[in-house]
Amino acid sequence: MHKLLKQDIGEKMMLLGNEAIARGAIEAGLAFAATYPGTPSSELSLNLFQISQESDLYFEYSTNEKVALEVAAAAANSGVRSMAIMKHVGVNVAADALMTLAYVGVTGGMVVLSADDPFMFSSQNEQDNRYYAKLSGLPMMEPSSVEEAKEMVAKAFEVSEALNEPVILRTTTRINHSTAPVTLGEIKPRVTQGIFEKDPFSKVTVPAVSRNLHVKLLENIDKAKALAEKSEYNFIEGTGSGGIICNGVSYNYVADAVKDLNAAKNIKILRIGFSYPLPEQMIKNFLKDCDQVLIVEEGEPYMEEAVKAFAQEAGLMLPINGKKKDLFSRLYEYNPGIVRQNIATYFGIDSTPAAIPDMSDVPDVPMRPPNLCAGCSHRATFYAVKKAAEGLDTIYPTDIGCYTLGFLPPLSMADFLICMGSSVGTSCGFSKVNTNKVVSFIGDSTFFHSGIPGLVNAVFNNHNFTLVILDNGTTAMTGHQPHPGVNMDDFNLKDYKQVSIEKLVRAIGVEHVTLVKPYKVKKSIQAIKEALEYQGVSVIISEEMCTLYAKGLKRLKQRPFYISDKCTNHRECVNELACPAFFIEGTKVNIDADQCVGCAICAQICPENAILPVKAKA
Amino acid sequence: MDTKRLIIVAVGGQGNLLASSVLGEAALVAGVPVRMSEIHGMAQRGGVVESAIVFGEAKSTIIADGEADVLLGFEPSETLRALNKCHAGTVVITNTAPLPPFTVAIGKGVYPDLDQLQDLIQSKTERLIALDAVALAKEAGNVLAVNMVLLGSLIQIGILPFSADDVKTAMQNKTKKAFLASNLKAFDLGYQAAAG
């Protein structure tokens, strides 16, 4: 049985934040979930995917976040408790659906999970999705800890059903990827079948209907505000005339700091966990009791702006600060040290900052950036494209996935990236206004996610570029989730179909389509050359299973290579491929047989033919 | 109970996530409050993986620079890189078997001298325990048990609020049965090595 289905009520388990949220959802009777994988939310979906295989929970990996939200919204509009799960930037993709779903609402509980990523541990930006609650008018809740995250899911479903609208549950990486003991609660039965009640005059958003729905949404915001005023997730701790208002993980740093600084009698804390709409009256009362207030929130001054406005309305003149030079930054994530020091400074408490060792005599430690795995098919494709494009002035728009790592030298195969699917759309623009040859890269999962409309656009508007679709049979970056091009037999799962990228590309009307097997270096270079010469839209589909995934499926016949005495040490292999299986011993290049998977790319490019299979050696 | 803050740094694939999960479980077994956080997005692509584990009454799950009581490094240059997490009273435990990053192979950086590295860490912290955890793991019969060797050393120094037995119980819950014997042996070898 899946560990998150355990019935042992009261048992304590160490759970990752994402597991705790999954458990909270299961306890709340979640019956339907849809997602597009994205760090830091991926393990949440993975656990629900696993649970769905041994229970009547319905779970799907949808093609993108907008589709996931729509899929879940329909279930919720049929009375089924549902969830749509995505990373913060995924909400941008889903935003079109979200904004008007806020008007229509739901009949069964619906929770939209937005996993934000301050510091951009694995994201292209660190946008603060609390503004999506304000923008859409939907209630938002934010946990401060793993335990609370679990509890909050059930509460979010209750609020959703009380107001008949989705609730946004916003986490940050340090919730999703923290681990703590969690107490298991009772699992509510799932109601998996719903009834859709037709009501076109409140569910079909033509202008006349939407005008009424907007009125209803505003009334709902007032109702939600009343709930926020009473919510157990908005609470005050401590006493004194100093005040701190904080949310999410910042609350942990604040609480620890106030304790460390012995200030619980002088500083009280207002923790906001139900954060849209803000509990206006509660905040005004809190301000009235304070001489000065500090707002501690990672990201944008979302609360600070609102609190200052509340103070103005209440005629209060006390200093209220948060984001400010020499105080808190809008950049990156906070930590206990930053928060303690700023609290001490702001409230005039003595505190010596931690004494970090003097690092001035410490030599620079060589960087250790993540690298494509040994044998990764992307490395082979990049190499082949680079060789095929030799002599051409190129622009390489890229996309989001493991292959984004190809931007690092020595591969250096990425020039532009803004979001999922942008490789294709931007290729259209780049090729129109530059004389360079535009060659762009997109992974299979990303192509399904948002590359297709760009390619249709390219064909229709008769653009001129080459799109390389890196088809490695999985969504590798986020942990090998399936996508529509995957053969689900690999997961021993029936009832799925498979969408062929090649047929799709041809059906769109691309006239020059080339399939390459990137481990065959010479053939690939030749085929790519021809595709690059084509005037118009050409597509190269580079097919080879992700090495790490193949390892997981036990499909990898690891046949390592070694470097023989024929090596004359010009290091073409190391310098052009940067495969992590290479290492230098003394002055000689070597191959780590544990890492080498035997893709044989290096063996094919070595001018001395010095790289040979280990087998032959024996 | 005093709060104890532990940072573990490793290279993706060295098994530090399992090590921290064993420690979390051990704390749960011993009834010690524990919270931890990990950045493991690109763990499998050879990047640096850092875990922060906070034992005792604290709400934070991360550790600021200069605030770790113990630094456990799975790779010597990564231990050195993480020195900014330490203060003068920090105890540092490091594996001495290097895994040079790829940037060294392509000439974009020089791997630090191992003796100098140890002197530097020693001079800036309370105490350094340096051991070849790879050799000890091999001796235990499981080259992948580097994580368990280092856990043994970590428990030997006695800073964390639970016993070797708590950790061994946790190992039984968290590690694969087939490797339990070699893992336990690795743990003991690491424990003895730290005892000097």
Ligand code: SF4
């Ligand atoms: S996980 Fe797969 S796609 Fe990603 S770098 Fe490794 S081999 Fe390449």
